[in-house]
Amino acid sequence: xxxxxxxxxxxxxxxxxxxxxxxxxxxxxxxxxxxxxxxxxxxxxxxxxxxxxxxxxxxxxxxxxxxxxxxxxxxxxxxxxxxxxxxxxxxxxxxxxxxxxxxxxxxxxxxxxxxxxxxxxxxxxxxxxxxxxxxxxxxxxxxxxxxxxxxxxxxxxxxxxxxxxxxxxxxxxxxxxxxxxxxxxxxxxxxxxxxxxxxxxxxxxxxxxxxxxxxxxxxxxxxxxxxxxxxxxxxxxxxxxxxxxxxxxxxxxxxxxxx
Amino acid sequence: xxxxxxxxxxxxxxxxxxxxxxxxxxxxxxxxxxxxxxxxxxxxxxxxxxxxxxxxxxxxxxxxxxxxxxxxxxxxxxxxxxxxxxxxxxxxxxxxxxxxxxxxxxxxxxxxxxxxxxxxxxxxxxxxxxxxxxxxxxxxxxxxxxxxxxxxxxxxxxxxxxxxxxxxxxxxxxxxxxxxxxxxxxxxxxxxxxxxxxxxxxxxxxxxxxxxxxxxxxxxxxxxxxxxxxxxxxxxxxxxxxxxxxxxxxxxxxxxxxxxxxxxxxxxxxxxxxxxxxxxxxxxxxxxxxxxxxxxxxxxxxxxxxxxxxxxxxxxxxxxxxxxxxxxxxxxxxxxxxxxxxxxxxxxxxxxxxxxxx
Numbered sequence: 176x177x178x179x180x181x182x183x184x185x186x187x188x189x190x191x192x193x194x195x196x197x198x199x200x201x202x203x204x205x206x207x208x209x210x211x212x213x214x215x216x217x218x219x220x221x222x223x224x225x226x227x228x229x230x231x232x233x234x235x236x237x238x239x240x241x242x243x244x245x246x247x248x249x250x251x252x253x254x255x256x257x258x259x260x261x262x263x264x265x266x267x268x269x270x271x272x273x274x275x276x277x278x279x280x281x282x283x284x285x286x287x288x289x290x291x292x293x294x295x296x297x298x299x300x301x302x303x304x305x306x307x308x309x310x311x312x313x314x315x316x317x318x319x320x321x322x323x324x325x326x327x328x329x330x331x332x333x334x335x336x337x338x339x340x341x342x343x344x345x346x347x348x349x350x351x352x353x354x355x356x357x358x359x360x361x362x363x364x365x366x367x368x369x370x371x372x373x374x375x376x377x378x379x380x381x382x383x384x385x386x387x388x389x390x391x392x393x394x395x396x397x398x399x400x401x402x403x404x405x406x407x408x409x410x411x412x413x414x415x416x417x418x419x420x421x422x423x424x425x426x427x428x429x430x431x432x433x434x
Numbered sequence: 435x436x437x438x439x440x441x442x443x444x445x446x447x448x449x450x451x452x453x454x455x456x457x458x459x460x461x462x463x464x465x466x467x468x469x470x471x472x473x474x475x476x477x478x479x480x481x482x483x484x485x486x487x488x489x490x491x492x493x494x495x496x497x498x499x500x501x502x503x504x505x506x507x508x509x510x511x512x513x514x515x516x517x518x519x520x521x522x523x524x525x526x527x528x529x530x531x532x533x534x535x536x537x538x539x540x541x542x543x544x545x546x547x548x549x550x551x552x553x554x555x556x557x558x559x560x561x562x563x564x565x566x567x568x569x570x571x572x573x574x575x576x577x578x579x580x581x582x583x584x585x586x587x588x589x590x591x592x593x594x595x596x597x598x599x600x601x602x603x604x605x606x607x608x609x610x611x612x613x614x615x616x617x618x619x620x621x622x623x624x625x626x627x628x629x630x631x632x633x634x635x636x637x638x639x640x641x642x643x644x645x646x647x648x649x650x651x652x653x654x655x656x657x658x659x660x661x662x663x664x665x666x667x668x669x670x671x672x673x674x675x676x677x678x679x680x681x682x683x684x685x686x687x688x689x690x691x692x693x694x695x696x697x698x699x700x701x702x703x704x705x706x707x708x709x710x711x712x713x714x715x716x717x718x719x720x721x722x723x724x725x726x727x728x729x730x731x732x733x734x735x736x737x738x739x740x741x742x743x744x745x746x747x748x749x750x751x752x753x754x755x756x757x758x759x760x761x762x763x764x765x766x767x768x769x770x771x772x773x774x775x776x777x778x779x780x781x782x783x784x785x786x787x788x789x790x791x792x
Contacts, residue, residue, distance in 0.1 A: 329519050329520075329521045330519065331517045331519050331521035332521045332523065334486075334488055334508070334521070335515070335517060335521035336523075336534070336538075337487075337488070337507070337508040337509045338486055338488070338508050338509075338513070338514060338515050339509075339514060339534050339535035339538055339586075340509050340535055340539050340586070341534075341538045342507075342509050345509075345538065346509075349537075350523060353523075353525045353526075354523075354524070356525070
């Protein structure tokens with residue numbers, strides 16, 4: 176039984192990480208085509224992309240979009256999670272369902288709808304258009320993460336803060352936010368990571384302000400170019416760092432509270 | 435000492451159709467230890483929350499220290515509360531938890547630290563000042579919660595079933611901590627509980643609430659011996675209640691006619707009334723008893739609590755009788771051979787309760 180599970184796990188990790196591993200490997204291979212055996216070690220592809228202005232523009236756009244999306248989605252997610260935690264109102268179930276809806280819509284449908292809408296109101300093709308679109312996409316994740324944390328709060332904790340002389344705003348700052356801190360950090364990293372990777376919507380609404388994934392596709396459309404492996408490696412490392420940071424911010428919190 | 439600190443004047447609280455508290459009138463004096471006791475949903479916690487400003491009365495007024503408190507938000511009151519769940523802040527250490535109330539009142543950091551330290555030492559948890567809340571035991575957390583509530587030196591402390599999460603032996607310990615603290619500080623404690631033993635052990639006065647109404651207010655002894663109505667008689671202690679109608683100096687019931695204890699004014703014949711006999715005042719024997727009221731009953735079950743035993747018996751019409759006696763007295767009764775027992779009580783040791791609307 177144990178070896179079946181072990182084998183299954185090994186297989187799973189292989190399927191997930193083997194392509195990425197090969198992509199990383201080929202990014203340092205001097206051959207033009209990704210075939211084995213490897214030819215020789217090179218940093219040529221990295222040099223090429225670092226010298227490419229388009230790459231830097233795309234990287235800058237991606238960074239701006241992902242950081243802004245992380246912050247906006249987390250603020251929005253926190254506000255919805257808190258309103259759900261704090262108040263009881265008619266249609267609360269529907270309210271939650273609607274908030275959680277965006278990730279269930281096929282990306283291509285959402286991307287097309289957004290493009291149509293943004294063009295209609297005349298704001299298509301800007302960096303902040305991508306930010307708006309990504310915020311809509313990722314805010315539900317932020318909400319879900321923060322809501323989980325708020326579910327763990329002692330039902331009297333906020334009232335205890337008021338009772339000890341904190342106004343509602345003060346209690347928010349001194350009790351609710353510190354309590355949610357690990358979830359807020361986790362949400363920041365995770366939504367930023369999702370935004371950093373997101374391709375479909377970005378491709379439709381970005382116009383000339385390409386993000387990295389859009390840039391990669393445009394290279395691939397032209398030729399088979401090992402540059403893509405180099406960019407892929409960088410994107411992967413960035414996303415992994417963000418996701419791991421998201422995990423750690425929850426993990427450390429748990430460790431502290433069980434110490 | 436006896437000036438009123440808290441006055442509830444016709445206070446009512448409705449949640450939509452549900453009436454949580456109904457026309458409550460209550461005066462709590464400065465320096466008093468008052469317990470509000472009743473079953474779940476009787477309105478005791480809602481009453482406490484209204485004192486803290488967490489709920490606003492739907493009708494009536496609440497005065498604290500001579501001021502009308504209706505509409506005053508919780509953070510503008512000086513009514514700290516010890517919560518049932520304690521509600522300590524897990525992201526702050528012990529000292530920071532205790533300092534919280536002072537920080538909210540703008541007390542400077544050095545002063546805060548000094549006062550928090552004083553209170554932690556007073557509660558005998560000074561050594562845990564830098565510790566994470568989660569590392570403390572239940573009793574230690576309890577002390578942190580008390581220190582956090584008392585550090586601002588309020589005149590009124592609200593306690594919402596603070597001991598309900600503790601082990602039995604710790605409850606006894608904390609009871610003495612609480613009573614000692616209250617005597618030393620001379621401040622008013624309003625203590626909500628469903629536990630009769632906690633209320634009777636600590637409070638100067640006990641408020642019994644039932645379905646949103648104040649059923650009786652009085653000292654432990656008064657409530658125990660002279661319950662004001664059927665609810666209190668059933669809720670407090672182990673009472674046997676016989677219902678009947680007044681006939682001269684006797685009460686006629688389905689089980690026979692029994693003498694009534696002396697009354698200030700003799701109720702009119704035909705008045706519906708209840709005779710309440712406390713379990714420790716019922717006598718039991720195998721043979722006839724030398725008291726004016728007697729009857730026979732069958733043993734149903736017994737319940738041991740340390741040195742005392744409560745026997746549950748059933749009379750011929752199904753009325754349940756509860757008799758409490760010393761465990762050592764059981765030998766003479768020969769319980770195992772079953773059959774019927776003689777029960778009896780002295781007329782003046784029963785309590786007469788004129789039937790009310792309920």
